[in-house]
Amino acid sequence: MGGELAVDGLCVAYGRTEVLFDVDLLVPSGSLVCLMGRNGVGKSTLLNAVAGLLPRTRGSIRFDGAEVSGVRAHKRARMGIGYVPQGHAVFPQLTAMENLLVVLERAGRSDRSVLDEVLDIFPALATLLDRPAGLLSGGQAKQLAIARALVTRPKLLVLDEPTEGIQPSIIHEIEDTIAALHATTGMTMLLVEQYVEFALRLADRYAVMDGGHIVSAGTTTDVDLTAFNDLLAV
Amino acid sequence: MEALLEQIFNGVSLGSILLIVALGLSFSFGQMGVINMAHGELIMIGAYTPYFLQSESGWFDGGAAGTAFVVALPLGFLAAGLVGVAMERTLLRRMVGRPLDTLLVTFGVSLILQQAARDTFGAPNVDVVSPTWLTGRWELLGVVMPHRRLFIIALVMLAVAALSAFLATRPEGRRMRAVMQNRDLAEVSGLSTRRVDRTTFFLGSALAGLAGVAVSLVGSVGSQVGTGYIVDAFLVVIVGGLGKLRGAIVGALALGLLNAFSEFWTSASIGKAVVFVAVIAFLQFRPNGLVSFRTRGLVA
Ligand SMILES: Nc1ncnc2c1ncn2[C@@H]1O[C@H](COP(=O)(O)OP(=O)(O)O)[C@@H](O)[C@H]1O
Ligand SMILES: [Mg+2]
Numbered sequence: 122m123g124g125e126l127a128v129d130g131l132c133v134a135y136g137r138t139e140v141l142f143d144v145d146l147l148v149p150s151g152s153l154v155c156l157m158g159r160n161g162v163g164k165s166t167l168l169n170a171v172a173g174l175l176p177r178t179r180g181s182i183r184f185d186g187a188e189v190s191g192v193r194a195h196k197r198a199r200m201g202i203g204y205v206p207q208g209h210a211v212f213p214q215l216t217a218m219e220n221l222l223v224v225l226e227r228a229g230r231s232d233r234s235v236l237d238e239v240l241d242i243f244p245a246l247a248t249l250l251d252r253p254a255g256l257l258s259g260g261q262a263k264q265l266a267i268a269r270a271l272v273t274r275p276k277l278l279v280l281d282e283p284t285e286g287i288q289p290s291i292i293h294e295i296e297d298t299i300a301a302l303h304a305t306t307g308m309t310m311l312l313v314e315q316y317v318e319f320a321l322r323l324a325d326r327y328a329v330m331d332g333g334h335i336v337s338a339g340t341t342t343d344v345d346l347t348a349f350n351d352l353l354a355v
Numbered sequence: 356m357e358a359l360l361e362q363i364f365n366g367v368s369l370g371s372i373l374l375i376v377a378l379g380l381s382f383s384f385g386q387m388g389v390i391n392m393a394h395g396e397l398i399m400i401g402a403y404t405p406y407f408l409q410s411e412s413g414w415f416d417g418g419a420a421g422t423a424f425v426v427a428l429p430l431g432f433l434a435a436g437l438v439g440v441a442m443e444r445t446l447l448r449r450m451v452g453r454p455l456d457t458l459l460v461t462f463g464v465s466l467i468l469q470q471a472a473r474d475t476f477g478a479p480n481v482d483v484v485s486p487t488w489l490t491g492r493w494e495l496l497g498v499v500m501p502h503r504r505l506f507i508i509a510l511v512m513l514a515v516a517a518l519s520a521f522l523a524t525r526p527e528g529r530r531m532r533a534v535m536q537n538r539d540l541a542e543v544s545g546l547s548t549r550r551v552d553r554t555t556f557f558l559g560s561a562l563a564g565l566a567g568v569a570v571s572l573v574g575s576v577g578s579q580v581g582t583g584y585i586v587d588a589f590l591v592v593i594v595g596g597l598g599k600l601r602g603a604i605v606g607a608l609a610l611g612l613l614n615a616f617s618e619f620w621t622s623a624s625i626g627k628a629v630v631f632v633a634v635i636a637f638l639q640f641r642p643n644g645l646v647s648f649r650t651r652g653l654v655a
Contacts, residue, residue: 172543198545206543212536215529223533224544226526273545 123185124201124276124309125150126171131180133163133170140166142333144180148277148326153303153310155320155341157353158330164313165207167330168281171311172204173197184277203275207282207313210266213255217246217265220254224272239268242298260291267298277309278302284316292316299323317353329353357497362615368504370611371511375566376584377591377603378518379439379559384592386535386555388452392461394588395581396468397439397560401431401567402576403476405483411476421486424568428510431568432561438468439560440553447556448549469578480577489572503572510569514562519600521558531555587614 126148133141141163148154156164169175171182173194182190189197198204212220221236240247243264249257254265263283270278283299284292296319303310303323314320321327321341328338376398383389405427408415415423442464450456485503493500522528534541534551542548563581570580587610595606613633 174539174543193547194539194542195545195547198543204543206540210537210540212533212540214536215532219529219533223526223529223541223546226529269544 122151122307125185126277127183129181132178133166133175134178140333144335146328148309148311150309151307152325153323154326155324156313156328162330163333164330165281168279198273201276203270203273204279205266205270209262211254211262214253216251217254218250220265220269221272224269235272239271243268260287263287279311281313360498364498364500366612366615368508369614370608371508372566372570373588373591373611374603374607375511375514375562376588377607379562380588381592381603382555382559387552388454389447390454390458392458393465394563395585396465397435397563398567398581398584399472400435400438401564402571402580404431404434404568405571406481406576409484420484424486427568431564435564436557436561440557443556472578480575482575483571485572507569514565527554
């Protein structure tokens, strides 16, 4: 299985503006950890640093025991970190099929069975494969973005607000898919989510951020959410 | 009427050269944020290639100038492509996303390459011998169409068709488009953007080299041969929009025609001014070019 992520004492800055302070986060192998917090507290920054898009100023990021903070983003992806960034995370002028192919082809891999697997998970995509990704609806684009990450067969799937800005009817579809994926494959997952009920129903562990710090973390069985209602209010 | 058709023909012929020059500029800027001021010197490398083969190498003596020119087409393509990759490897990849730095550095590279050309081939301009099968002309409806210009148009059409087929169907082409559209997303999907950059830079530079071989047919060759095209090619990029094949084609034709007509009706230097005014006017209502296109990043 694998996919354990251990972030220790991580500090990240945009230029001279420090955004993350001494962040510790553990995502044990096979678990689903939900990261919560209001807008602007640093959740996406943390995920970008984990994926390798932002350099750290201090601290360590270990993936399955190996230090990856100096490793370039595409190498981390090949090691097994799959990332679905916030927003419209597709190549807009590639067709849906090309969005998947471009990832699948990169190492000259000929194994296309993974395509069938992800289309089983997102059957709605099967009829949209020839459409440019930029013309997909928000929900369709999100499914494509998750499918794109799954094509790399990640050990750790990192999802940044997968239900943000999506029609309520499709939110449930995406929630169910994530839940089913975790349940059936046991894939390690790190999820940023604003819908607290959904997050807690799904997650084994949670962490709450505020102002660039992790202010609370633990298992979801003994969480008292009322204690940080003000930290989660959007 | 003949005069009008002749200007259209001249405009298309100039536009076709501008097109392949502009494609390279637009790819490297669209994908890497590199403003390559040395792009004109890649044209120069291409333009000197047939001259080198015909007059300096001694490989094609005894009336084989035409063969030398044919050999120069792939060789100029390759030579300019390799020089471009060398530039990318040594300098530009450290400056991805810093256009102003790349502008200054490539300006320096362009001066060095021009001086190197003068040291190698001498300061005066030189002439390339056209193959005999390109010295004729066609007359259609009273319009004189030299074979050389027809050849250039055909060569560009072929190059653009090959390029778009490459981008549309080859895995490398798909990767280029993906990196151009969203660099960060490509990285986190496991694509090595630096490797893709190398492919892009090779292709863009090689196309400039091919353009250079072509323009050696219609004028003399000197260290400044590329600079004449580069300003107009930048204008094509601005008008056509970044990293867009279709926008570049329309932009190049428009600029070629505009150039041809404005020089026909007015004098050459006023013609240039007219082109600039037209471009500025155009950008007033389409600031993103003909086909608007935005590169997205996840972080910035
Ligand atoms: N590219 C950037 N440059 C500078 N500051 C940024 C950038 N992106 C985000 N920030 C700042 O970093 C902080 C954390 O942002 P972010 O990680 O996106 O928060 P969240 O995902 O929790 O909403 C915010 O104050 C935001 O303004
Ligand atoms: Mg965010």
